[in-house]
Amino acid sequence: MAKVEFNIACTLCDHLKDSLFNGLNPEDLSRINNHKTCIQYKKGQNIFYEGTRPTGLYCMNGGKVKVFKNNVQGKEFIIYIAKPGDFLGYRALLSEEFYQATATVLEDAKICFIPKESFFEVLQKNPTFMRRVVQAVCHEMGIMEEKLAELAHKSVRERLAANLLMLKESYGMEGEGSTLIELALSREDLASIVGTATETVIRLLSEFKADGLIAFEGKKIRVLDARKLAKQADLIIA
Amino acid sequence: MAKVEFNIACTLCDHLKDSLFNGLNPEDLSRINNHKTCIQYKKGQNIFYEGTRPTGLYCMNGGKVKVFKNNVQGKEFIIYIAKPGDFLGYRALLSEEFYQATATVLEDAKICFIPKESFFEVLQKNPTFMRRVVQAVCHEMGIMEEKLAELAHKSVRERLAANLLMLKESYGMEGEGSTLIELALSREDLASIVGTATETVIRLLSEFKADGLIAFEGKKIRVLDARKLAKQADLIIA
DNA sequence: CGAAAAAGATGACTTTTATCAGGTTTGATC
DNA sequence: GATCAAACCTGATAAAAGTCATCTTTTTCG
Numbered sequence: 314m315a316k317v318e319f320n321i322a323c324t325l326c327d328h329l330k331d332s333l334f335n336g337l338n339p340e341d342l343s344r345i346n347n348h349k350t351c352i353q354y355k356k357g358q359n360i361f362y363e364g365t366r367p368t369g370l371y372c373m374n375g376g377k378v379k380v381f382k383n384n385v386q387g388k389e390f391i392i393y394i395a396k397p398g399d400f401l402g403y404r405a406l407l408s409e410e411f412y413q414a415t416a417t418v419l420e421d422a423k424i425c426f427i428p429k430e431s432f433f434e435v436l437q438k439n440p441t442f443m444r445r446v447v448q449a450v451c452h453e454m455g456i457m458e459e460k461l462a463e464l465a466h467k468s469v470r471e472r473l474a475a476n477l478l479m480l481k482e483s484y485g486m487e488g489e490g491s492t493l494i495e496l497a498l499s500r501e502d503l504a505s506i507v508g509t510a511t512e513t514v515i516r517l518l519s520e521f522k523a524d525g526l527i528a529f530e531g532k533k534i535r536v537l538d539a540r541k542l543a544k545q546a547d548l549i550i551a
Numbered sequence: 552m553a554k555v556e557f558n559i560a561c562t563l564c565d566h567l568k569d570s571l572f573n574g575l576n577p578e579d580l581s582r583i584n585n586h587k588t589c590i591q592y593k594k595g596q597n598i599f600y601e602g603t604r605p606t607g608l609y610c611m612n613g614g615k616v617k618v619f620k621n622n623v624q625g626k627e628f629i630i631y632i633a634k635p636g637d638f639l640g641y642r643a644l645l646s647e648e649f650y651q652a653t654a655t656v657l658e659d660a661k662i663c664f665i666p667k668e669s670f671f672e673v674l675q676k677n678p679t680f681m682r683r684v685v686q687a688v689c690h691e692m693g694i695m696e697e698k699l700a701e702l703a704h705k706s707v708r709e710r711l712a713a714n715l716l717m718l719k720e721s722y723g724m725e726g727e728g729s730t731l732i733e734l735a736l737s738r739e740d741l742a743s744i745v746g747t748a749t750e751t752v753i754r755l756l757s758e759f760k761a762d763g764l765i766a767f768e769g770k771k772i773r774v775l776d777a778r779k780l781a782k783q784a785d786l787i788i789a
Numbered sequence: 790c791g792a793a794a795a796a797g798a799t800g801a802c803t804t805t806t807a808t809c810a811g812g813t814t815t816g817a818t819c
Numbered sequence: 820g821a822t823c824a825a826a827c828c829t830g831a832t833a834a835a836a837g838t839c840a841t842c843t844t845t846t847t848c849g
Contacts, residue, residue: 706835706836707835707836708835747836747837748836750836750837750838750839751835751836751837
């Protein structure tokens with residue numbers, strides 16, 4: 314499973330508009346572009362490992378990557394799932410620490426690597442870009458605070474429902490009419506997102522299906538009744 | 552309970568050395584100093600509320616403040632506890648969002664307020680300071696990832712033990728010999744930190760006390776056997 | 790000081806969810 | 820297409836932790 318290089322100019326990248334690099338001046342973008350290395354990864358390959366030192370930033374061009382931590386007993390907790398346009402591994406890079414999580418490819422991915430020096434150079438030269446990165450990081454932190462409170466006080470059923478809705482929002486196709494979660498997640502991975510046992514996820518999914526809240530389409534899940542699901546998630550009272 | 556103003560020059564602040572303002576050039580520090588308002592708060596007073604818009608940054612000069620979210624049933628989850636030298640409310644300020652949490656005084660506090668404009672001005676003028684803020688925010692984020700994984704996969708007993716150790720580290724007195732947690736936490740607040748019910752915390756604390764792991768001194772807890780506590784937290788295998 | 794409120798403690802009970810053990814189905818590989 | 824592994828599913832059981840009710844102790848405050 315050798316790594317395969319590919320190359321797309323950042324200016325021509327389909328996902329530039331979704332990325333933090335969007336709005337960067339041509340000069341800085343070309344600096345990034347000239348120093349990047351783009352690699353195709355197969356499902357199951359690792360991008361980086363917990364405990365190692367970051368040497369640069371990963372920018373997703375295609376596919377899906379899970380970022381997770383392993384606990385002592387080997388159980389995974391998935392912190393987030395990166396999709397095209399997302400940065401990967403920026404937290405440890407910016408805090409100058411070791412990676413605290415491992416990144417593994419969920420769906421065949423194309424990922425560009427930008428060396429630390431180039432990224433930091435642009436960051437330092439360009440206060441507006443720095444400002445936007447800070448804003449994004451702090452927004453992300455808000456999401457994590459939300460997750461913490463959810464994990465602390467909601468039942469597994471509520472968390473599963475909430476996460477299905479979240480996945481629909483984040484990984485649904487363009488357009489509001491979309492209800493299919495464009496992510497071929499195993500039950501095990503879904504359990505690692507919700508923070509529960511695989512068996513529990515299986516049981517609850519069958520219940521949700523029996524109640525007409527969701528449907529299975531191949532390896533993917535379609536949200537049939539977002540409103541009822543939100544009720545299950547205790548997001549709306551009525 | 553009127554708010555009482557006080558004033559201490561930032562350059563003379565005892566906690567400057569623990570703060571992100573440490574190392575700031577005299578010019579920038581005086582800009583901060585000249586625009587700040589310092590207020591004394593009593594236990595129980597609120598600094599800011601979830602859902603409101605931040606207008607500046609709070610910098611702790613004394614006391615303790617809890618930052619928490621309320622869930623639908625009114626149960627609190629404490630995200631962190633700010634101590635002197637800490638910034639308060641910077642996440643929402645930097646992400647330009649509403650506060651997602653409420654801040655309430657745990658122990659009578661002295662807090663300086665720096666208006667958004669002054670803080671942003673220094674931030675923009677001073678790339679080194681910006682860099683340090685980013686680094687701190689990303690470090691904080693790493694701690695939250697850790698907490699997420701802990702909440703997802705550890706038992707209440709393990710989490711309580713881990714949190715007691717954490718509290719000892721963060722709120723113990725200076726010097727490594729210190730074992731007393733310098734925080735008068737109610738059982739209810741401790742439960743809100745661990746993410747469990749008050750009764751459960753009470754029961755587990757009695758067990759820890761019976762096993763000689765901790766002792767109560769007034770409203771405070773002393774860690775008697777950090778090693779055994781770490782074993783309870785499943786942090787060490789042996 | 791004394792009354793009221795808040796915090797702490799304990800017991801009984803129930804619910805939730807993890808775990809284990811055994812199945813079946815699906816999918817990849819030779 | 821046979822074989823093996825992985826993923827998925829189901830049921831039984833046990834443990835963990837929440838809830839509720841009650842009681843005691845401590846704190847607050849007029």
